[in-house]
Amino acid sequence: MIESLKQQYNIEQKESRLFKLIIKKEEFLKTLSFISSSSNFITLSQIACADWIEDEIFKLNYILTTKERDKNLMIELEIPREESKLPTLLNFFPQAEVMERDLHEMYGIEFIGNPTLYDFALENWKEIPPMRREFDTLAYVNEHFDFRKGREDNRDVKVEIKRRRAEAKRLKNANK
Amino acid sequence: MNTKLDIKGTISPFNAITKLFEHPNTICYPSVKKEIPKGYRGFHTNTLTDCIGCANCQDVCMNEAIDMIPIEEDKNPKNSSGCIPRIDYGRCCWCSLCTDVCPPSSLKLEEDCIWANDNSNNFLYMPKDK
Amino acid sequence: MQEGFIDYQKVLNNEEHAIKSTQSVIQKAVDWFRSKSMFVLAYGTGCGAIEMPPTFTSRYDIERLGVVGVATPRQADILIVSGYCSYKTLKRVIRSYEQMNEPKFIIALGSCTINGGMYWDSYNTIKRLEDYIPVDMFVNGCMPRPEALIEGFVKLQDNIKNAKKEAGYIKYRENNEFYKANQKKIFGDNIEPSYEANFEGMNR
């Protein structure tokens, strides 16, 4: 099955049962609908997204699984971080709804045609989407919460070692 | 919905009655304590004569639960920084990574792990010297 | 060098902590009865909910101590906040707590409720539960063993019986502005979850 796909697409074998196909954003719907309808890869198992902020892109991996659940195909595409938009896959896979809803909330990716892109896990979230790399969770926490008092006597060990060395040196010199 | 009388399925649950006369397997905790096996990850102990104050434990702790605080009397002359770890049990997750990275293996976990208190400020823990 | 739980030893040496025994005989009897019947609200808020079944079933059988689970906040005396609270859960916890009848107590499990725990840098969990609702007993662990949970109950019973400490619900009543201000700080003005009755008004 994978051989016939390999003739048509540039599929790379990553592991014995894991394959990868890199496509352009424009041919996304065509490729996915073709592979899911005409090959053995019928199930959408996960939509994984990674934020490559240094290249100004999101890399999305649509992971398809065969009917026998023995091979996985990762279909990778890049979309720009600003104005990230993609057509929905709701027409092919009903399970895409919740995955897209998750990604919409965590990255702010717009899935055109998905009617349920409202709150998933967060409630009344007003900041930038939390999984984007420019969102600094520690800064957010420091702004919104206080931690428990009583731990201010923590010492920086490197500074302490330097101080003690200097002190020992001074004592040695004084003894001389 | 099947309306046929399921005789076996009706009678067999009454097997549970046989358990009525068995000895209960309850551990009556405050009076009877279950023996916690050796190697359980409980409270910290720190052998002060071995601790070198390197702060590796502080570095590996992802919860920032470990403070290095100055020691009053030097028990180990090799302790270069004069500091020993103190654990915040409002942060600790008992992963025991700190004991894994400890170069002289002075920091360890003991079996005792039970502690409840009504004041939330009482959860800073100075490891016992063993 | 001090060993063990540091501040606790300070508290033990403190004179003010000595037991107050100025209450009347009737009050003492009421407190004794109160400590022997604790109805726990079955709301598993976090990780610690997984240690609730062993505690409440035959292995550790906490019913020996008069602790029973109930389904609704209106019948409950004890709310167990079992671990971290996300914003969304905290709203429901506050609502459940406010629906409970006095006297009511809160037991908080695990590191997360004390000082943030594992999720100290997470954007969606609160760090110190005490700021938002009054907690009567903290239990150490991530997560606590059933024994530790029972220890928490035993200590709470002891506190109630001997009137050792001001109960949380009295604090919540008297310092309500403090708690409400803290809640407002993280939730904004819509503290309560809005259960809108109309169908069109919902998100979908």
Add this chain to the structure above:
Amino acid sequence: MQTNNELIKIFHGPQHPGITGNMSVELDLLGETIKGARTHVGYLHRGFEKLIERRTIIQAFTIVCRICVPEPDPNEENFARAVENLADIEISQRAKYIRVMVLEMARLGALFLWMGGQSGSIGLGTIGQWSVHDRDLILDLFEELTGGRVYHMYIYPGGVRRELPNGFLDRLSQLLDYLESRLPLYDNVFFDNSSFKKRAIGIGVVDANEALKNGYVGQVLRGCGIKRDVRKDNPYLVYDQLDFEIPTFEGGDVYARAMVRRGEIRESIKILRQVIKQMPEDGLIMQKIPKHRKFKLKKDDTFVATESARGEFAYYMAGDGTEKIRRMQVKGPSLIHGFTLLEKLLIDEELSNVAMIMNSLGICPPEMER
């Protein structure tokens, strides 16, 4: 209140004894019949994936097991295997066997806990008292082996963290004998119980034709008579060297899923027996891995899956050449079950069956929202 066939909206959860964890289902009711259902999650959202981006690999390892509370070990295994894939680490045969043992023990524990939940959801409280106790005996062994009761933090990139204690395999074997002797009792009181059969048969029927395409996993598939299991289809560790069956059952309803799980308990015991017999005597349990802050992943991505007690647990992991993981995305087994499937199954069911259906699908909220 009920006039002119108006729908009534109620929230089933989050504070409800019949809900599987901290989540809620919003129901539109016509009398007792459900006409619409929407799942709400987010009560347990902690932002794991964000936290993992901030931590080094060794630090992130302690946090992954918190993703699923009832059985943390498939998460650890997934994480460890993904890191090993990206860092090209090959683990020893002995470590593989120990991992299989831990995973199967965790599966047994989760199945026993499920039995308590499923029977509790229809009011059979006694079974929960027994099965939670039996699960506790498994946890006792875990305490001895790993030092933790629920969160084991044992399966580590490069192997496992501790050597087996003396006589551990004997004690495990004794425990398996005990558990096997208990199984007829559970059959009598739970699986053969006519009240359970009457409640469960024909409730929550999953359509077998679209099950594969819609991405259902685990017992939902096997309850429809479709034999799919990651351990067989895409074997990891040493599962291809072990002899076991995948139990299936026809019907697709709550009862079928329960019977599949009943078979799985037996198969898990069978696998554990083989593991005890075949466990290599010696071998490194831990490969040499770089120290904290020097452990770097290459710029690549991978996808791994493990069979948990509720179905396929899958991780996508991308490294970026630093000591931190660029992205780790979790897909738990109940993500699709909890949304697409549950919302569909609940239509035209009775309100009293909601808890039973949710339990039989094995919905676990912490892995849906992470």
